[in-house]
Amino acid sequence: MSAVQLPADLVTPCLVVDAAILDANIAAMAGLAGERGLDLRPHAKTHKCLPIADRQLAAGARGLTVATVAEAEIFAAGGCTDLFVAYPVWADAHRGARLRALAERVALRVGVDSATGAEALGRAVPGLEVLVEIDSGHHRTGVAAADVRAVAVAAERAGLHVRGVFTFPGHSYAPDAARAAAADEAVTLSAAAEELVALGLDAGVRSGGSTPSAAHTGAGLTEVRPGVYVFGDAQQWELGTIGTDGLALVAAGTVVSRSPGRVVLDAGSKVLGADRPAWASGFGRVPGQPDARVVALSEHHATVTWPDGEPPALGAVIALAPNHVCAAVNLADELVVVRAGQVVDRWPVAARGANT
Amino acid sequence: MSAVQLPADLVTPCLVVDAAILDANIAAMAGLAGERGLDLRPHAKTHKCLPIADRQLAAGARGLTVATVAEAEIFAAGGCTDLFVAYPVWADAHRGARLRALAERVALRVGVDSATGAEALGRAVPGLEVLVEIDSGHHRTGVAAADVRAVAVAAERAGLHVRGVFTFPGHSYAPDAARAAAADEAVTLSAAAEELVALGLDAGVRSGGSTPSAAHTGAGLTEVRPGVYVFGDAQQWELGTIGTDGLALVAAGTVVSRSPGRVVLDAGSKVLGADRPAWASGFGRVPGQPDARVVALSEHHATVTWPDGEPPALGAVIALAPNHVCAAVNLADELVVVRAGQVVDRWPVAARGANT
Numbered sequence: 100m101s102a103v104q105l106p107a108d109l110v111t112p113c114l115v116v117d118a119a120i121l122d123a124n125i126a127a128m129a130g131l132a133g134e135r136g137l138d139l140r141p142h143a144k145t146h147k148c149l150p151i152a153d154r155q156l157a158a159g160a161r162g163l164t165v166a167t168v169a170e171a172e173i174f175a176a177g178g179c180t181d182l183f184v185a186y187p188v189w190a191d192a193h194r195g196a197r198l199r200a201l202a203e204r205v206a207l208r209v210g211v212d213s214a215t216g217a218e219a220l221g222r223a224v225p226g227l228e229v230l231v232e233i234d235s236g237h238h239r240t241g242v243a244a245a246d247v248r249a250v251a252v253a254a255e256r257a258g259l260h261v262r263g264v265f266t267f268p269g270h271s272y273a274p275d276a277a278r279a280a281a282a283d284e285a286v287t288l289s290a291a292a293e294e295l296v297a298l299g300l301d302a303g304v305r306s307g308g309s310t311p312s313a314a315h316t317g318a319g320l321t322e323v324r325p326g327v328y329v330f331g332d333a334q335q336w337e338l339g340t341i342g343t344d345g346l347a348l349v350a351a352g353t354v355v356s357r358s359p360g361r362v363v364l365d366a367g368s369k370v371l372g373a374d375r376p377a378w379a380s381g382f383g384r385v386p387g388q389p390d391a392r393v394v395a396l397s398e399h400h401a402t403v404t405w406p407d408g409e410p411p412a413l414g415a416v417i418a419l420a421p422n423h424v425c426a427a428v429n430l431a432d433e434l435v436v437v438r439a440g441q442v443v444d445r446w447p448v449a450a451r452g453a454n455t
Numbered sequence: 456m457s458a459v460q461l462p463a464d465l466v467t468p469c470l471v472v473d474a475a476i477l478d479a480n481i482a483a484m485a486g487l488a489g490e491r492g493l494d495l496r497p498h499a500k501t502h503k504c505l506p507i508a509d510r511q512l513a514a515g516a517r518g519l520t521v522a523t524v525a526e527a528e529i530f531a532a533g534g535c536t537d538l539f540v541a542y543p544v545w546a547d548a549h550r551g552a553r554l555r556a557l558a559e560r561v562a563l564r565v566g567v568d569s570a571t572g573a574e575a576l577g578r579a580v581p582g583l584e585v586l587v588e589i590d591s592g593h594h595r596t597g598v599a600a601a602d603v604r605a606v607a608v609a610a611e612r613a614g615l616h617v618r619g620v621f622t623f624p625g626h627s628y629a630p631d632a633a634r635a636a637a638a639d640e641a642v643t644l645s646a647a648a649e650e651l652v653a654l655g656l657d658a659g660v661r662s663g664g665s666t667p668s669a670a671h672t673g674a675g676l677t678e679v680r681p682g683v684y685v686f687g688d689a690q691q692w693e694l695g696t697i698g699t700d701g702l703a704l705v706a707a708g709t710v711v712s713r714s715p716g717r718v719v720l721d722a723g724s725k726v727l728g729a730d731r732p733a734w735a736s737g738f739g740r741v742p743g744q745p746d747a748r749v750v751a752l753s754e755h756h757a758t759v760t761w762p763d764g765e766p767p768a769l770g771a772v773i774a775l776a777p778n779h780v781c782a783a784v785n786l787a788d789e790l791v792v793v794r795a796g797q798v799v800d801r802w803p804v805a806a807r808g809a810n811t
Binding site: 108110111112113144166167186187188189191193194212213215216219239240241269353354355356357363365368369370372373374375395397398399400402412413414423425426429430431432452454455 | 550711
């Protein structure tokens with residue numbers, strides 16, 4: 100069974116959110132963080148929607164995480180007063196001016212991962228609070244725990260206020276990797292925090308977290324920043340993080356072409372996104388037909404093999420879970436909100452395309 | 456050297472189009488089609504921009520190809536009077552009404568690939584002109600040439616007017632595959648057209664074409680529908696279809712993090728798209744540094760290895776060619792237009808997200 104019950108008369112392709120499943124996901128993560136004594140600061144890049152941010156904050160989130168200054172501006176305008184830009188922002192003149200304006204309105208923190216970046220940020224936004232980004236094994240941005248001192252010292256000299264450390268344990272996005280990634284995260288954040296303490300600096304924030312590792316995270320942390328958990332997606336399903344009953348968002352696609360054992364839906368990569376990690380079984384999944392596989396994806400075509408029984412008829416509307424829900428949401432102007440199969444609202448994706 | 460000369464003071468990430476290279480690409484494809492006596496009907500899903508459609512039409516294109524009814528509506532509103540929806544549109548009540556409105560304003564053709572789809576279309580839009588979609592080897596939508604009769608007869612019975620056949624030789628998107636794909640296209644379209652002629656139906660349009668196969672296409676066709684050629688992208692570069700001097704569009708990204716031999720840019724999958732065919736060397740290419748590789752891509756991070764010489768400094772702005780330019784453009788609200796490194800215009804991506 101599809102988790103989300105699709106309403107009749109949808110104009111496909113579109114993204115459909117089940118408000119009841121969404122609320123359950125929000126409550127479950129708030130409960131998990133609360134039980135472990137962790138601040139929850141959900142990553143809003145997943146949903147980019149003000150009504151969802153409101154629900155997360157109402158459920159106890161301390162503030163929001165965002166990836167870009169533009170996202171921070173949109174959620175600040177929407178009423179969020181506590182924002183962390185979990186990114187080593189390069190503070191050129193343009194972005195510096197925008198950060199200064201933001202810092203006057205809301206409690207703002209920004210990531211740094213280099214002395215040079217900290218110096219640019221300090222010149223642009225004197226007195227800004229920062230967290231030093233640590234690489235806990237994902238090997239993207241962030242410094243090794245042993246190198247945190249150089250960045251922190253440069254930040255303080257540049258007039259920034261170091262408030263702690265953060266990491267993204269992105270290596271949790273692989274089969275059976277979540278527990279080890281959470282352990283890496285705990286060890287690395289703790290070691291980095293000790294470096295700050297040894298310098299006499301504030302290590303009060305030790306922030307980590309991801310949706311796959313959430314069940315294993317906590318030791319040594321003060322805060323978690325999962326994003327995808329609000330909706331779930333095919334990746335989380337295939338990683339075992341959620342079941343189909345936890346999928347709060349699906350793409351609805353119409354069968355436009357059909358041949359024995361397969362159908363083509365009108366929800367392609369311009370709706371689902373083209374994300375496909377090597378371990379994924381395809382370009383998305385069909386919650387109502389777990390044996391189906393999205394074997395090919397082009398801009399307006401999802402080719403779905405249908406091994407069991409008769410494939411759906413031409414004109415049938417099918418729910419597809421995108422592989423990576425953050426990418427899918429960023430392609431949509433609005434989310435169609437349903438309860439028990441009835442459309443109850445449409446939420447603008449307010450921060451769609453807010454990349455700068 | 457990067458094909459596009461980036462202006463100073465860009466707000467990154469953003470997409471930058473060099474108008475001179477764009478115009479040269481448009482002229483070259485118009486010339487190729489003209490030499491071969493083919494109608495050129497460029498696929499507008501690549502650029503989604505009215506000023507680019509105007510340039511293509513001014514250069515001699517007969518009309519535009521689009522993928523969706525929504526795209527057709529936008530280009531019709533922008534003044535295009537001849538549109539082909541190269542897609543087996545499922546004509547439910549909503550889409551049927553929109554197609555009827557469009558058919559009253561412009562010369563409109565739509566694809567069909569099933570008797571059932573043709574019947575629905577005929578009920579919704581009596582008298583509409585259609586082309587039957589043929590599978591020439593890409594194995595997505597379309598019928599085998601031998602099955603064209605059943606679809607064409609159903610279409611005529613449903614009150615549609617069959618005007619010929621079309622195919623997308625998408626199997627040209629692989630190394631050294633373009634010539635064979637063009638040959639498949641010619642054989643299949645010709646065979647399908649013969650089926651129509653045998654039925655006494657109009658086979659006047661035999662439409663094919665793709666950017667990789669364009670240099671080899673023509674025999675047996677009356678029309679070509681390439682899209683990507685206006686901009687080029689990393690896929691076309693790696694397939695050998697274009698050189699870096701033909702890249703009219705790049706993403707501009709700022710170096711936000713740096714370690715020996717690699718940099719991280721702020722142009723991630725929410726700017727470039729996540730398309731990566733198995734044969735691609737990475738998630739995009741750096742025109743100014745052909746040995747660089749985009750080894751990882753997340754939403755706001757492109758991790759680029761830089762084997763030769765010192766990687767660019769923090770804060771440097773780098774041009775990246777997306778793998779698939781259609782996906783990148785669909786993520787942007789506007790294109791920054793430059794000539795000789797100076798910003799001369801900004802073009803709205805009018806049909807961004809026009810998926811329905």
